[in-house]
Amino acid sequence: MRLMHPRVLIGCLAAAALAGCHTLAQQPAPLAAASALPSGAAQVIYLGGDIVTLNxxxxxxxxxAIRDxxxxxxxxxxxxxxxHQAAHTQVVNLGGKTLMPSFIDAHSHYINALxxxxxxxxxAPPAGPGQDVPSIIAALQRFALERKIAPGExxxxxxxxxxxxxxxxxxxxxxxxxxxxNHPVRVDHVSMHGTVLNTLAQKFYGIGADTQTPDGGIIVRKPGTNEPYGLIMETAFLPIFEKAAPLTPQQEIEGTKAAHQMYAQAGITTAxxxxxxxxxxxxxxRAAAAGANSIDVVAYPFITDLQNTLTQFPVASWGQYxxxxxxxGxxxxxxxxxxxxxxxxxxxxxxxxxxxxKDWKGQLIASQAxxxxxxxxxxxxxxxxxxxxNGDAAIDSLLAAHEFAAAPDLGKPRNVTAIHAQFARKDQIRQFVQYNIRPSFYTLHTYYFAQAHINNRGxxxxxxxxxxxxxxDAGLRPTNHTDAVVAPLDQMFxxxxxxxxxxxxGVPIGPDQRITALEGLKAMTLWAAEQHGEQATKGSLEPGKLADLVILDNNPLTVDPMAIKDIRVIQTLKEGQIIYQAP
Structure with a gap:
């Protein structure tokens, strides 16, 4: 017989002898139907740990307590x-773990997860093996061998x-x-804004020496020739990005289920x-209609495909799950x-x-007009x-477009989010406040790409x-994001x-811009819910909101700040149902 830790045992006994009590380490019984419980009784009650409400x-x-x-x-x-406790209420003792609202994804590219x-x-290490060109080639060779990818594929x-x-x-x-x-090979850049193709892949995508570089695009050529040789980026990459092989119905379902587990494993219930x-x-x-979804997905049609999207999905149907x-949006x-x-x-x-x-400042994808x-x-x-x-000139362009499109009421709330906004200047932050524009930052760059930014930008x-x-400090409620799959889905990191x-x-990158763990959690929950217009139902632990929860093995608010990245997700729950359980 396995003995229960005394603290957990006491918590269960205190909960009630009649109630079903279990710990996170035990397999819970199915929840009693709410209709079988008295009015006001909970189906499940969590106790015995830190409960961080973000309220x-x-x-x-x-x-x-949770019901329905x-x-x-x-x-x-x-x-x-x-x-709220009745005879058939389950009581879950957290055993000292931390319960809080699940994470809300402020920006990623969900479809790529499929x-x-x-x-x-x-x-690149530590997230993967790509430390140099030989390592990348070796990883591709292992992958092709393990997957038994046939010549020509x-x-x-x-x-x-x-x-x-x-x-x-x-x-x-x-x-x-x-x-x-004997294989076409495509290696996508970490930014998801470009790719490197071998000769067979170039032929597959119809790219060659006679391919003109479009406005807003980059095609790196082999020195002394017009042959595409390295990165193909931005508008030059879009035709490649859009020429994805269609998934079969079964692949759509399987890919969706796998993607939802990726998000749930990171504690995310809205992607x-x-x-x-x-x-x-x-x-x-289609995958949702087939019953493949276990988390919520919020999609933002790309402006270049907006008219096509509106013919199939009229705007009256937007904003509703x-x-x-x-x-x-x-x-x-x-x-x-x-x-x-x-x-x-x-x-x-x-x-x-x-x-x-030379004298390269980058460029806007399109003209200001x-x-x-x-x-x-x-x-x-x-x-x-x-x-x-990303760049400050792009942010200037956004602000100019807003002044054009929002006149005469520049401060009216319109739910505008500046994704990344990484190189925002101080004066642009003041304009974000003035124009009611929310920045969604990308602090993972302080780890993954800091040296590149120092080299490129000073x-x-x-x-x-x-x-x-x-x-x-200016009064904004910014969000934070991974931009997955650009960076791995790892909310604690x-x-x-x-x-x-x-x-x-190991070098501090702008230590004066550090925030508290509480502010960081709000940027991943309550403020992200505001970004999606869902603050009434998500983002904090309050009566009436969805029971979208995550259980962590430690409390981000009390551990040493440097230990936050080591916190693990134990369970993720969507509307009270466990959708991820750590091994």
Whole structure:
């Protein structure tokens, strides 16, 4: 017989002899149907650990009660037991673990999670094996061998980070040709804004020496020739990105279930699909209709596909969940990535452009006039909008477009989010406040790409990336995100990066922009719920809100800040049902 820890045993006995009591380590019995319980009785009560509510009016509690997928009550244990415990109420003793609202994804590319299970992971260490070109080739070869990929079939990888390649020795077409003469190979850049193709893949995508570089695009050519040789980025990458092989119905279902487990394992119960083309949106809805969804998905159609999307999904249907999917608004992209040197700045990169361009400042994806009209179209639809902006020139462009499209009431709440906003200047933060624009920062760059930013932009500008401290102090409620699959889904590591701002080399990156763990958690829960317009139902532990919960093995508010990244997700619950259980 396995003995129960005394503290847990006492908690269970105190709960009530009649109630079903178990610990997280035990398999719970199915919840009693709410209809079988007296009015006001809970199906399950949690107690015996730290309960972090993220509700300023009641920051912590001893117990939490759930009924019909919603939070019934939060408060003192004795009060919860007296008012909400019945004979068939399950009582779960947390055993000292921490219960809090589940995480809400402020920005990622959910649709990619459906396919990356069939791609080689090539992140730089510690997230993956891609420390140099030979390591990348070796990882691709292992992947092809393990998957038994036949000659002629495409081999795909993701997460290639050119900023950490030793001595600037970058992956090119010839490297891939030598290793894979009989396979088309596509290796996507870590920014998700570009790719490297071998010769067979170039033929597959119809790209060659006669392919013109489009406005807003980058095609790195082999020296002395017009042959595409390295990265193909931004608008030049879009035709490649859009030419994805369609999934079979079974692959859609299997990929969706696998993707939802990826998010749930990170404690996330609401995921964002942050730049959705119509075909991807149809895939998401088909999988949902097949019953594959275990978490909520909020999709933001891409501005270039907006008219096609509206023909299939009229705006009247937006903002409402159907089988755990809703369309949340529109995504507009203005520039590229700073690590890929395609973000738009007002001053030149210190290292030139990705194709060797001199006095390179990056560039906007489109003209200011086009961006102005795109935003005016979205404002006229009266739906939320996400703006991809990285460099300060791109942020200037967003502000100018807002002044054009929002006149004469520039401060009216319109639910506008500046995604990334990494190189926002102090004056731009003041304008965010004035124009009611929410920044969604990307503090993981302080770890993963800090040295690249120092090299490309200089130390002063690199130290001010993702200025969450100044944004919060200015009165904003910013969110924080992983941009997965650009960076791995790891909410505790993301929180750690916002609180500590330490690079992969162990160097502090803008320590004056550090935030508290409490602020960091709000940026991942309550403030992210506000971004999706769901603050009435998600983001904090309050009666009437959904029982979307995560149980952690330690409390982010009380551990040493440097230990936050080591906290593990034990359980994730969607509307009171366990959807992830740690092994």
């Amino acid at each position: 300023d009016a009641q920051p912590s509690a001893q117990a939490l 997928g919603k939070i019934l009550a939060v408060g003192p244990q004795a009060e919860i037991e007296k008012n 396919s990356v299970a069939h791609q080689a992971k090539l992140y 495409m081999i795909m990888g993701y997460g290639y980070d050119d900023t950490v390649m030793p001595q600037g020795r970058l992956l090119n077409r010839d490297d891939l040709d030598r290793a894979f003469p 964002q699909e942050g730049a959705t083309h119509l075909s991807a949106l149809q895939t998401i809805y 159907q089988q755990r999917v809703k369309i949340g 529109v995504k507009i992209t203005i520039d590229g990535s700073p690590q890929g040197r395609t973000a738009a700045f007002t001053t030149p990169y210190l290292t030139g452009g990705p194709g060797g361009e 086009v961006i102005n009209q795109a935003l005016k179209q979205v404002y006229d639809l009266n739906v939320p909008v996400l703006f991809h902006v 130390k002063a500008q690199a130290m001010y990336i993702s200025p969450m401290r100044d944004a919060i 993301m929180l750690w990066s916002a609180v500590n701002r330490i690079s992969r080399d």
